Amino acid sequence: MARHSSNRGDNKGDAGRLPVRSAGLLLAGLLGAFSNAAYAAWELNLQMPVTALARRVYDLHTLLTWVIFIIFVGVFAVVTWSIIFHRKSKGHKAANFHDNTAVEITWTVVPTLILIAIAFPATSALVEMRDTSQPDLTIKATGYQWKWGYEYVTGDAAGVKFMSVMSTPREQIENKAPKGEHYLLEVDHPLVVPVGKKVRMLLTATDVIHNWSVPAFAVKTDAVPGFLRDTWFRAEKEGTYRGQCSELCGKDHGFMPVVVEVVSAEKYAAWVADQKKAMAASADDPTKVWKMDELMARGEKVYATNCAACHQPNGAGLPPAFPALDGSKIAKGPKAAHLDIVMKGKPGTAMAPFAAQLSDTDIAAVVAYERNAWSNKLGELTQPAEVKALRGK
Amino acid sequence: MQAAQHAGHAGHHDHDSHGHGPTGIMRWITTTNHKDIGTMYLWFSFAMFLVGGAMSLVIRAELMSPGLQYVAPEFYNQMLTLHALIMVFGAIMPAFVGFANWMIPLMIGAPDMAFARMNNWSFWLLPPAAILLTASLFAPGGAAGTGWTLYPPLSVQMGMGMDMAIFAVHILGMSSIMGSINIITTILNMRTPGMDLMKMPLFCWTWLVTAFLLIASMPILAGAVTMLLTDRHFGTSFFNAAGGGDPVLFQHIFWFFGHPEVYIIALPAFGVVSHVIPAFSRKRLFGYTSMVYAIAAIGLISFFVWAHHMYVTGIPLTGQLYFMYATMLIAIPTGVKVFNWVTTMWRGSLSFETPMLFALGFLVLFTIGGLTGLVLAMTAVDIQLQDTYYVVAHFHYVMVAGALFSAYAGLYYWLPKWTGYMYHEGIGKLHFWLSMIFFNIAFFPQHFLGLAGMPRRIPDYAQQFADFNMISSIGSFGFGFSQLLVLVVVFKAMKGGVKADAKPWDGAHGLEWTVPSPAPHHTFEDPPPFDPAEAHG
Secondary structure (H helix, E strand, O other), rough: OOOOOHHHHOOOOOOOOOOHHHHHHHHHHHHHHOOOOOOOOOOOOOOOOOOOOHHHHHHHHHHHHHHHHHHHHHHHHHHHHHHOEEEEOOOOOOOOOOOHHHHHHHHHHHHHHHHHHHHHHHHHHHHHHOOOOOEEEEEEEEEEEEEEEEEEEOOOOOOOOOEOEEOOHHHHHOOOOOOOOOOOOOOOOOEEEEEEOOOEEEEEOOOOOOEEEEHHHHHHEOOEOEEEEEEEOOOOOEEEEEEEOOOOOOHHHHHHHEEEEEEEEHHHHHHHHHHHHHHHHOOOOOOOOOOHHHHHHHHHHHHHHHHHHHHOOOOOOOOOOOOOOOOOHHOOOHHHHHHHHHHHHHOOOOOOOOOOOOOHHHHHHHHHHHHHHHOOOOOOOOOHHHHHEEEEE | HHHEEEEHHHHOOOOOOOOOOOOOHHHHHHHOOHHHHHHHHHHHHHHHHHHHHHHHHHHHHHHOOOOOOOOOOOOOOHEEEEEEHHHHHHHHHHHHHHHHHOOOOOOOOOOOOOOHHHHHHHHHHHHHHHHHHHHHOOOOOOOOOOOOOOOOOOOHOOOHHHHHHHHHHHHHHHHHHHHHOOOHHHHHHHOOOOOHHHHHHHHHHHHHHHHHHHHHHHHHHHHHHHHHHHHHOOOOOOHHHHHHHHHHHHHHHHHHHHHHHHHHHHHHHHHHHHHHHHHHOOOOOOOHHHHHHHHHHHHHHHHHOOOOOHHHOOOOOHHHHHHHHHHHHHHHHHHHHHHHHHHHHOOOOEEEOOOHHHHHHHHHHHHHHHHHHHHHHHHHHHHHHOEEEHHHOOOOOOOOHHHHHHHHHHHHHHHHHHHHHHOHHOOOOHHHHHHHHHHHHHHHHHHHHHOOOOOOOOOOOOHHHHHHHHHHHHHHHHHHHHHOOHHHHHHHHOOOOOOOOOOOOOOOOOOOOOOOOOOOOOOOOOOOOOHHHHHHO
């Protein structure tokens, strides 16, 4: 049985930490006998924790699972005994008791005591989970339909920001190409954090509620539009850890993964330097006058990342929820109205405002692309300066 | 209530005839007879069960293997939303209202429900609501694709299908409230002389508490969806941060309804099982008094635990702690009920006809669902499992195994009383074993998927989840098609077979077994004598 536990990071955790796990492996082996899938992974337990907090949660879950298992076995041992020995077909005569105050008090008090005992570890794990004070660095994650935006707020990387979009090709999803090892759990720009540092995540969203979740860190918090929430983790091992949006957020809810790369301090410093250099290099000259082929090339990329999920790569959309752009009134109408809807969005629909997400050049390029692609051959250019002039209006 | 009792008496001296009203379809449209209305509720709920079930098979077909095979993601979202709404509001709730209509008057010795005409309207509100819900699939933009929880701002983005769902919820709410008022009035006022509340059959107790839960919680849901409607169309900002509102406010209101709703579904199921287990154990229900207190306690506490559905929304730590402790508290009365059922069987004289098999299936599976509920109550663990398939497994163990298995136990138990013929025991047992086996194949692996981190409400998944999803899909297809056996059983029992005695089960107790089988159109026009020794199971 081939095991590619792609969802749990590239480090191999301390397998067999607890008896539940070895029992799980045994069962997995039995089930594996009739499996022929290349990526079979009969995971029976929580992902291997890579933070101290996730380990507490893992152990708490194991404790609870044993408690409920013992209760279940106890209760159904009694039921099984009745079923076997107190059958009418064996001539068993029914007893005639139907009340016993002492018994009833016992089975009210004993579960209460068990619950109180469980409440102590459950409370202390939760208190630790919510303590986001004194972070080493702070990162803001913004949920968009359907991608994550990351912005480093404090630390060496302060100011670095980028979008993180799923990189699994459409052909794999549509079963036209073989699926990769990290199918649906891979992005173009993963979040990069240093190992052993307390990272505080600030979460928000622009359109609907999303949820930023990484199971190996025991982190899962809603990103609520218009509000800031926070959570934290301190990853102990280098590696790549994968999670997914965990709150239904519309059509492509299943296609907005979270990928976090945990790297050494040196690699992190190098990554930060690279990012800063790249940001400086890619900063567009806002006064540049662009030619049609340059705009179309840039616009096609921006369109593919930001627009194609709804309006489709061929501009045909998925009407009526996601209108077509090919031949549409807006894409072939006055440019001012087109720029307005791209920058400000359309309230009450899934059309998001892109003014804050995209640069002047990106907006100009994508509008130019939409007005010249497919059958919309307007032959008209849109320049970054026009977008800049509209900002703040 | 005198008036209602008089209405029951008026003119109907010929017990067995219903020849003095309209016939054909008009009989069913105009009927005020609790048995006719109960029958219509049961057929309606079974039809909705098949519609909702077909939707779940669309979901499981798509999830059978990784990649998108049959449906687009937005249609997948509509399927999972309608599946839940139809199953909760169209199938499970009306099924138990059907049982209440049929059995409560028979159990308490009343001639009919207190408000017989309102009873007719409670039922006939359901078909328009069902049509609104299913027809919303054909609205521009399709049905609501938000999940049954209808969270804004996503629900504000939806098309006209969302408005249709909102109106359907309004209508269903009206129906539930009227049904509840009827049930409460009937139980409190129309019991036969001598039947004190604490001698009343337990099914009536569970419905009394359930009806109060419905009256207290349905208006809250109606309010929540109305606020959603005005946010969508009239420029209000209850749930819009840009206008000073808060999206999470909706979740508080929704779950203030939504958690009691869980017990609205579960309590009548407890009631049915509390009749079936004693009957086939040939022994009185153990701890009747503590059962009544447990039902009342569960009903009350269910209003104070709503935010355990919202642990990841960023509610304060103190809130999380309070809701965790309150949720743990609800395990105690639920445990008491399970222990009482187990002790009822202990040293009984057990036999295993189909109703008993379904009651035992309920006991095993509901206990599993309840125990995983205890795991989910722990906030820190819940944060790992929230919105994963662990939760999907948990609530299907509670809802399908809890409510559906108990409804089947009741169906097989009372079918002879309704049709006058015994059902086919062999097909009944086959139905049970296929349901039990396929249910577990479908839902047990989902615990593992959830633990490994597979989110719910996704149309496609990473490859390490492929094998368990395949097993789960196979199980759900088996489970779905096994349910068609119910039709065979019911049609056979309607057509004929072995005549049922007035009391076909030797261990059964209660007034419903004192009338002939099938129960005549009008029963208990004069209050029957009540023997406290026969009080309850």
